[in-house]
Amino acid sequence: MFNQRRVPKETGIFLILIGIIIVLGLVAPAFLTVSNVFNVLLNSTTIALLALGETFVLLTAGIDLSVGAVLALSGVVAAEAFGAHLPWEIATLLGILSGSAIGLFNGIVIHFTKVPPFIATFASLGIASSIPLILTSAVPIGIQNNVFQDIGQGFLFGVVPIAVLILLLMAVILHLGLTMSRFGIHVYATGGNREAARLAGINLAKMDIAVYTISGTLAGLGGIVLASRLGSGYPTAGSGTSLFEAISAAVVGGVSLFGGVGTIPGALIGAVIIGSLADGMNILNVNSYWQPLVIGLVILIAVTIDTIRTSRRRSVRITKVVADAMKPAESSRETMNAK
Amino acid sequence: MVPLLEVHGVSKVYGNTRVLNQVSLKVEPGEILAVLGHNGAGKSTLIKLISGVELPNEGSVLIQGKRVIMTSPLEAHKLGIGCVYQELHVIDGLTVAQNLFLGHEKTKKGLLDMQAMRHESRTLLESFGLSDLDPDSLGKELSHPQKQMIEILAAINMQIKVLLLDEPTSSLTLGEVDRLLDLMRLLAKKGLGIIFITHKLKEALAVSDHVTVLRNGSVVLADHVNNVHEEQLVEYIAGKRLVENTESNVSAHSDDSSEELLQVSHLSSGKALDASFTLQSGQVLGIYGLVGAGRTDILKALFGLEQITGGTITMSGQPYVPKTPTQALAAGLYYLTEDRKVDGFIPGLSVALNMVLPSLAAFEQNGMIKFRQIAAKVETFMRSLNIQVDRETPMANLSGGTQQKVLFARALLVPGIKILMLDEPTKGIDIGSKTEIHSLIRQLGREGYGVIVVSSEVEEIMAVSDRILVMASGRMVENYFLRGQTEEADLLRAALGGKSRVQSA
Incomplete structure (x- = not known):
């Protein structure tokens, strides 16, 4: 969108992905089989959906810590709906909407109470992860529905997982929304300079509520895919590293934690990189205790690069950035009056 | 040596x-x-x-x-x-003494020696004639x-x-x-x-x-x-001899063709108290005063950024109660802030997108942005305002004067804009671009916009305004109608708190 005449920004990260694939393909020939490639994509789907939604929030210089918890909420809500003999469409929709509701709640709280996003979404992480436990008394609820099962386990033409198609469809829609619509440009503007965006007539309340709702909705969809793959609403799904993998995927893919910079294709590639590494290590029989360590290092490197890049470009001191990140969403009126 | x-x-x-x-x-x-x-x-x-x-x-x-x-x-x-x-x-949360010793604090037995730091701070402040500052005041005060x-x-x-x-x-x-x-x-x-x-x-x-x-x-x-x-x-x-052109282009706008755009009566907001004035189309109204005299508060109130505590505003005869910038823009007001870097533009976005940010809706068809149309429009404005950069350059890479011109273009692109409020339009801008911006402001007046310019530079106010209001301590103290009949010294004297002669226009 910004540099149509130049090389796309995602080129660098895409080459890194190709590099990782080639290396993994060389050391473990099993990695590069068609079925394994789709397997990697399928395994990355849930994280990728979270990362796509998180990208919107990160672009406005916010953060959404509740997405992992929404995975469980959405799955359990759908499972409960099946338990109440509702049709699969309704059950799925209710699961997704439970995510939207958490996102909407986040957006409203963050915008109107000025509680910093980090704290507000940490609180809703607690809320969203409790509800499924309360609903189920921590017992997973099985889902027996063939159509629903196909969302996460079905294949088109026998090879292409349906979940991967859903992911790609979402990515295309979100990418177009972000690059071709007024809303998308407003997202970049809000993250790039919140006060300037407000003075340019952008409705910040709408922006805050929209991006967190998008994030929550995609997390809800991620929860549906996960529940379908597991065949049950699992009350502790997503309580592990999902959240951090999702944020890492976005950041590895070039979405800046400081707002205003990043793309959907980037976040998608980031998610596939994280997924490939996990899969590659499985194929190579890397002890599973080591895997988070390796992924942790990859994330650290990516964030370090992002920080250096950002601080160079804007010549902002890192301390200031951190201080800003801890500030409430909109301190504009205060700062303006303080002058 | x-x-x-x-x-x-x-x-x-x-x-x-x-x-x-x-x-x-x-x-x-x-x-x-x-x-x-x-x-x-x-x-x-x-x-x-x-x-x-x-x-x-x-x-x-x-x-x-x-x-x-x-x-x-x-x-x-x-x-x-x-x-x-x-x-x-x-640092806001530290005292004057702590700020003065930041990074090389005095210690006694490993603990901070506040007493010594306070004492030395006082000596230091006094030796530079700043004895009115208390070493214990907080940075934010x-x-x-x-x-x-x-x-x-x-x-x-x-x-x-x-x-x-x-x-x-x-x-x-x-x-x-x-x-x-x-x-x-x-x-x-x-x-x-x-x-x-x-x-x-x-x-x-x-x-x-x-x-x-x-x-x-x-x-x-x-x-x-x-x-x-x-x-x-x-x-x-x-690098070139500047043409002294400010005196030659006295407003060519005749009075009968101009309409009253804005009428402000007894407006109080922030530091501004009981301000009354009118603005005609085709007129450049200069508001002069020292920093903190309440000039910016008037602009902010008009743009819906500052709570209005008293008075009324009418725009083109209709009552106008600004609540948000979005609303003010829709009503035809544009506000260029004093601090471009802080709240003027989006540094990472391109010149083109910065220019069209508030008017994006005009380039939208079926929910899709027409980038070609944006490019064409932006190029036109870049030519007419003499902005010589690639439209895809990130805004942050431009010089202050060029950034300001982009923001002028942005204001002019918003459909239905009638009033431009410019807060210190040449702050931090080099002399060459300054003259250019001054003639641009004059030109906007000739094209029929109502322009309000707030400035603390007497020369600037004198160079651009048709009418000058002087503010001191929140009040309007002088109201000069005719351009060219004002002396710099008069303005200064009034701003420094001469006689308080409030006039309504």
Whole structure:
């Protein structure tokens, strides 16, 4: 969108992905089989959906810590709906909407109470992860529905997982929304300079509520895919590293934690990189205790690069950035009056 | 005498652009050197090289005759070079004493010795004529100029030998400027070398011993202050003789074709009290006053940014109650803020997108943005406003004057804009672009816009306005109708709180 005449920004990260694939393909020939490639994509789907939604929030210089918890909420809500003999469409929709509701709640709280996003979404992480436990008394609820099962386990033409198609469809829609619509440009503007965006007539309340709702909705969809793959609403799904993998995927893919910079294709590639590494290590029989360590290092490197890049470009001191990140969403009126 | 600091033939290259070319200068103990130049002339880069933020590609920096390589501001600090930037870094939650000793706190048996720090702070403040400042005041209780003084003293407190001041007077009022210049003289007398980066020729001439003018990265003039005069400096800075055209283009708008755009009666908001005035189409209304006189509060109130506590506003005859910027824009008002960098533009977005940000809806069809249409429109405006950059360049890479022109274009692109409110439209902008912006403001008046210009520069107000209001302590004290019949001295006297003669227009 910004540099149509130049090389796309995602080129660098895409080459890194190709590099990782080639290396993994060389050391473990099993990695590069068609079925394994789709397997990697399928395994990355849930994280990728979270990362796509998180990208919107990160672009406005916010953060959404509740997405992992929404995975469980959405799955359990759908499972409960099946338990109440509702049709699969309704059950799925209710699961997704439970995510939207958490996102909407986040957006409203963050915008109107000025509680910093980090704290507000940490609180809703607690809320969203409790509800499924309360609903189920921590017992997973099985889902027996063939159509629903196909969302996460079905294949088109026998090879292409349906979940991967859903992911790609979402990515295309979100990418177009972000690059071709007024809303998308407003997202970049809000993250790039919140006060300037407000003075340019952008409705910040709408922006805050929209991006967190998008994030929550995609997390809800991620929860549906996960529940379908597991065949049950699992009350502790997503309580592990999902959240951090999702944020890492976005950041590895070039979405800046400081707002205003990043793309959907980037976040998608980031998610596939994280997924490939996990899969590659499985194929190579890397002890599973080591895997988070390796992924942790990859994330650290990516964030370090992002920080250096950002601080160079804007010549902002890192301390200031951190201080800003801890500030409430909109301190504009205060700062303006303080002058 | 060995110079405290000597910069010898330094050059800096970014990519293919040579931003500094073989620049040399030196500062002796007790000397004040003014460095003048356009935005984009290389002043900021020069500061970065001297203060250790960046390394030169060529040339050398010598401190007291010894060549040094400074790879960080901390290293520069240790070598005796202190820098006070435009953005101040006084910490709000710490006291004056703690700010003065930040990073080299006094300790007794490993614990902070607040007593000693407080005592030394008081001595330091007194020795520089700042005894009105309490060492126990918190940073957040200080005014902008007070913070600046504290930052300068904090640098001095670290035993620096050379002080770099980057545009220190840009947000000070007249009295505050004098106070700062006095402080600089006092520091120089104590043997410090000072490099004073500024746009303001009068201040440079008043305080410095030597002046160095940079243009396009090279030194074009370096001389003793006694050998140069203002006119000559302007020429060197701009690189061309400026046409004095401000007097010739007195508003050509005839009174009968103009309509009343805005009527403000007894408006109170923030620091502004009981302000009344009207604005006609085709008129440039100047609001002059010192910083803090309540000028900005009026603009903010009109743009829905500041709560209105009293009075009424009508726009083109209709009652107008601004609540949000979105609403104000829809009503036909545009507000260009004083601080472009803080709240004017989105640094990472392109020139084109910054320009169309508030008017994006006009380029939307079926929910999709038409980038071709944007490009065409943007190119038209770039040509007519003489903006010579690629429209895809990120806004942050432009010079201050060009950024301001982009923001002017942005305002003009918003459909239905009738009133432009410009808050310090040439703050931090070099002389060349300043004249350009002044004639642009005049032109907007001729095209029928109602323009309100707030400025603390008398010359600027005189150059652009058809009518001038003077504010002091929140009140309108003077209301001059005719352009060309006002003396600078009258405005100054009124702003400094002469007689309070409130007139309604």
